Amino acid sequence: MPALVLLGAQWGDEGKGKATDLLGGSVDYVVRYQGGNNAGHTVVVGDQKYALHLLPSGILSPGCTPVIGNGVVVDPSVLLSELSGLNERGVDTSKLLLSGNAHIITPYNVTVDKVTERFLGKRKIGTTGRGIGPTYADKINRVGIRVQDLYDESILTQKVEAALDVKNQILxxxxxxxxxxxxxxxxxxxxxxDKLAPYVSDTVLVLNQALEEDKVVLFEGGQGTLLDIDHGTYPFVTSSNPTAGGACTGAGVGPTKISRVIGILKAYTTRVGAGPFPTELFDEDGEALRRIGGERGVTTGRDRRCGWFDAVIARYATRVNGLTDFFLTKLDVLTGWEQIPVCVAYEIDGKRVEELPYSQTDFHHAKPVYEMLPGWNEDISKAKTFGDLPKNAQAYVKALEEMSGAPISAIGVGPGRDETIEINSFI
Structure with missing residues (x-):
């Protein structure tokens, strides 16, 4: 099983960083294949907390080579700042590889992102304002700046001139x-x-050679399935493909090399930014989930919108990604509820719908249909095996597994690296 994809199965912020870090000691390469510094991963190692934005979580595993693939858009100042911060904390970052084909977020991309959102007013998408969307737009419009362009001043100047010809007119x-x-x-x-030069590499060649040598490569997605530009809740999505197919294009590895696709699920649901969210809570339960779960965006600092678990989107994520396993995170946050609602279907115009509607209009009008599951009061943070969990917690996990369509192979019972129940090995 040389190649695994690990991705978010909801709207992002599911705990991918912890999952990647857990596997980091068992893999040779961890690869970010899309997104930019609009994604954030929190990893807790012992009493140390690390907030990663551009860097793959595997950078915290000494034996692992972290890779930023060609599908990522890179803000050089953010990348260098993140590397510097880790170096100051004693983390070795020298093994990082950065694709020469990755696109660079330029100062004008950030400017365009911010002024466009302000101009849209109530119609804004809710971007992070970090230039991600405009950089991907430049990529598609073939006026983008790539990392390799930094090493040819003539080409770089020509490309910047071409991009600013239009952008300055708009600005x-x-x-x-x-x-x-x-x-x-x-x-x-x-x-x-010069600062980036030690990291720049032909990552497509490196990764394919690694797979030919039976090295284990883990592809780490940012954001989540429902934020995918093609398969998410458009237009309230990111500008890239966090779904499993994005790993192939964003890293240059063929689909036949991928042997396992792991979806990360929170035991409830959250999202950041605008867009439909059928199970969103506006009451004390929603505030409790936010408070207990520490639901604040790693990158944005914005409070996350919180709601009950949505099995409809979990089933959709299983299908569109071809998920082989789930990693269920933050089960401990649900401790203390007498009953826990789970969305098993939607009601749309008086009809019960059990699959995600393809129509944007229908999804905006979807109302959750809940099934009530019994809760638990016992502290589960010290649980080491599935049998250590209270019976009701076990039943909750089994119900989510059955509703979601793929086996749950690991369960997070706390934020720490060691606060995980591993049911089936991923590797």
Missing amino acids: TKLYNRRAIAVEQVVEELLAYA
Whole structure:
């Protein structure tokens, strides 16, 4: 089983960082294959908490090589700052590999992102304002700047000129902002070249050679399935493909190499930003989930919207990703509820619907149909085996497994690296 994909099965923030870190000691490479510093992973090692944004979680595992693939968009200042912060804490970051084909988030991408969101007002998407979407748009429009361009000043200048020809027109005439000087952008980007050079690599070649040598490679997605640009709750989505197929294009590895696809599920549901959310709670239960679960975005700092577990989107994630396993996180957060509602279907225009509606209109009008499951009061944070869990907690896990369509192979019972029940080995 040389290649595994690990991804979010909801709207992101499911605990992928912990899951990746748990596997990090058993894999040779951990690869981020899409997204940018709009994604955040929190990893707790002992009494140390690490907040990672661009870097793969495997960077905290000494024997693992962390890789930023070609499908990621990279803000050089954020990457270098993150590396510096880890170095100061004694983490060795020297093994990091950065794809020369990854696209760079330029200063003008960040500017365009922020002014566009402000201009949209009530119609805003809820982006993080970090330039992710505009950078992916430049990539598709073939005016993007890639990491490798930092090492050819002539090509870099030509590409920045081409991008700013249009963007300066938009900034000055539509948004009443000052034009951005080509020379200023080129100078700023060139300043990163020497600092990034030790990491830049042909990651497609490296990863495929590793797989040919039977090395274990873990592909780590940012965000989650329901934020996928093609398969998520469009237009309230990210600008890339966090789903399993994105690992192939975002890392340059063929689908026949992937042997296991692991979906990360919270024992309840959260999302950040605008968009439909059928099980969202606006009452004391929602506030309790937010408080107990520490539901604040790692990257954005925004409070997450909270709701009960949604089995409809879990089934959808299983199908669209071809999930082979689930890692259920934050089961401990549900301790203390007498009964726990689980959304098993939707009601749309008076009809019961058990699969995710493809229509945006229908999904916006979907009302959750709940089944009540008995809760538990026992502290489960010290549980080491499935049998250590209270009977009602075991029943809750089994019910979610049956509703979601794939086996639950691990359960998070606390934030720490060692607070995990492993039912079936992923590797």
